[in-house]
Amino acid sequence: MAEMFKDLDPNTMPRSPGLTYQDLLDQDTHEVPEVLRMESPKDVGLEDFSKDRYISRDYHEKEVQNLWMKVWQMACREEEIPEPGDHLRYDIAGRSFLIVRQLDKSIKAYPNACLHRGRMLKEFDGHASEIRCAFHGFAWELDGCLKDVPARWDFPQIKDEEFSLPEIPVATWAGFVFINPDQDCEPFEPFIKDLAEQFERWDLGSLYIQAHVARVMPCNWKIAQEAFCEAYHVNGTHPQIMRSLGDVNSQVDVWENCSRVITPGGTASPLLDYDMTDEDILRAMMDIPVDQPVPPIPSNMNARAFLAAASREGLRPEAGDRVDEYCDAEIVDSIDYTQFPNFHPWGAFNKIVYRFRPNGDDHRTSIMECYQLMPFQGERPPAAPMTWIEPDQKWSTVYGFLGRVFDQDVFNMPKVQWGLESTYKAGVTLSGYQEGKVRWLHHKLTEWVGE
Ligand code: FES
Numbered sequence: 001m002a003e004m005f006k007d008l009d010p011n012t013m014p015r016s017p018g019l020t021y022q023d024l025l026d027q028d029t030h031e032v033p034e035v036l037r038m039e040s041p042k043d044v045g046l047e048d049f050s051k052d053r054y055i056s057r058d059y060h061e062k063e064v065q066n067l068w069m070k071v072w073q074m075a076c077r078e079e080e081i082p083e084p085g086d087h088l089r090y091d092i093a094g095r096s097f098l099i100v101r102q103l104d105k106s107i108k109a110y111p112n113a114c115l116h117r118g119r120m121l122k123e124f125d126g127h128a129s130e131i132r133c134a135f136h137g138f139a140w141e142l143d144g145c146l147k148d149v150p151a152r153w154d155f156p157q158i159k160d161e162e163f164s165l166p167e168i169p170v171a172t173w174a175g176f177v178f179i180n181p182d183q184d185c186e187p188f189e190p191f192i193k194d195l196a197e198q199f200e201r202w203d204l205g206s207l208y209i210q211a212h213v214a215r216v217m218p219c220n221w222k223i224a225q226e227a228f229c230e231a232y233h234v235n236g237t238h239p240q241i242m243r244s245l246g247d248v249n250s251q252v253d254v255w256e257n258c259s260r261v262i263t264p265g266g267t268a269s270p271l272l273d274y275d276m277t278d279e280d281i282l283r284a285m286m287d288i289p290v291d292q293p294v295p296p297i298p299s300n301m302n303a304r305a306f307l308a309a310a311s312r313e314g315l316r317p318e319a320g321d322r323v324d325e326y327c328d329a330e331i332v333d334s335i336d337y338t339q340f341p342n343f344h345p346w347g348a349f350n351k352i353v354y355r356f357r358p359n360g361d362d363h364r365t366s367i368m369e370c371y372q373l374m375p376f377q378g379e380r381p382p383a384a385p386m387t388w389i390e391p392d393q394k395w396s397t398v399y400g401f402l403g404r405v406f407d408q409d410v411f412n413m414p415k416v417q418w419g420l421e422s423t424y425k426a427g428v429t430l431s432g433y434q435e436g437k438v439r440w441l442h443h444k445l446t447e448w449v450g451e
Pocket residue numbers: 114115116117118119133134135136137138
């Protein structure tokens with residue numbers, strides 16, 4: 001990374017007028033954890049990136065070979081395959097892999113393909129005592145050793161010990177299962193190191209899947225992903241939340257394999273050309289009509305602290321008294337991490353995780369997923385199964401908490417694809433700081449995929 005991006009000095013780099021994110025942290029009513037005090041601004045350049053990255057078949061094919069077939073990627077949650085024999089099909093860019101819980105509770109992954117004539121081994125997620133192909137009945141043990149060949153006498157060339165299912169690397173972090181299709185890949189630990197360090201305080205492994213929704217999006221996977229990688233679009237796409245969101249106060253940090261954008265809540269956008277009182281901010285945040293009263297804000301609190309205090313009480317039944325350790329920023333801010341290439345856990349207690357990937361081998365459509373992870377007391381509740389929504393269905397109809405804001409983001413996506421297919425301009429132009437996470441992604445893509 002040191003070679004790739006130069007450090008910037010947070011005190012002298014160009015930034016929005018008004019409060020910085022760190023200024024807001026100084027006003028927090030609780031102790032602010034070190035992870036939010038960190039700043040890692042980088043010089044990510046000012047160049048355009050080619051539109052081919054979104055529209056060209058050739059680029060997609062390079063991406064499949066050089067990225068998706070080589071990179072560590074989140075395949076599922078451990079809780080989706082809790083028992084020995086539980087298996088899950090993970091598809092990426094027209095390839096399929098089978099993730100299997102072993103008798104000793106470890107996890108193995110195999111290309112989802114029979115070693116006889118290649119049929120996909122499992123079409124559906126489920127539970128089995130063996131891995132048997134539905135075509136001619138070849139079977140393997142859960143650990144991949146050959147178990148059964150019908151009419152064994154007719155395959156004298158097969159040596160059992162050489163006919164195990166090939167394994168691909170598997171690793172786990174915070175309840176997530178990662179796979180790498182490349183059997184000679186780099187180890188997982190250095191790949192996840194920065195993200196893992198920053199999430200030490202926010203243990204995603206202690207949460208369970210309360211909801212998991214997927215939809216096919218009419219755009220390249222990066223268009224969908226990038227819509228959630230900056231807050232600069234708030235003024236154009238979500239003007240209704242500018243009164244309670246410090247969009248351009250966002251802090252953007254870049255590390256080697258992960259980056260983050262932190263956007264403060266409970267504070268008004270510096271782009272507004274009128275002043276907002278704390279009462280106005282609270283009214284906006286809580287969507288209280290102008291003819292109705294706003295709850296009184298104690299004199300020792302601003303809107304941000306008041307919202308945090310109310311949310312802390314809202315979280316207490318599920319999360320317990322741990323909530324007293326959560327600072328205001330952890331409760332009201334959007335702390336949006338991306339682990340290269342496509343894994344998006346929100347930091348702190350936002351509970352949302354996104355994943356974006358190509359839809360099969362089609363580079364003009366993608367699969368977007370949202371997990372909602374929740375704390376629980378006592379026994380782990382069963383993981384909610386993944387629900388597919390229709391391509392024209394609004395997310396807010398199934399995933400209410402994301403509401404209108406999320407539908408507004410999604411509304412743009414096919415129009416961006418259309419625009420990029422139509423434009424006479426060679427590339428996309430990005431801001432130097434606020435869209436730094438999008439820049440980071442494209443520098444990483446250059447490193448992995450090429451120009
Ligand atoms: S293709 Fe699987 S048993 Fe024949």
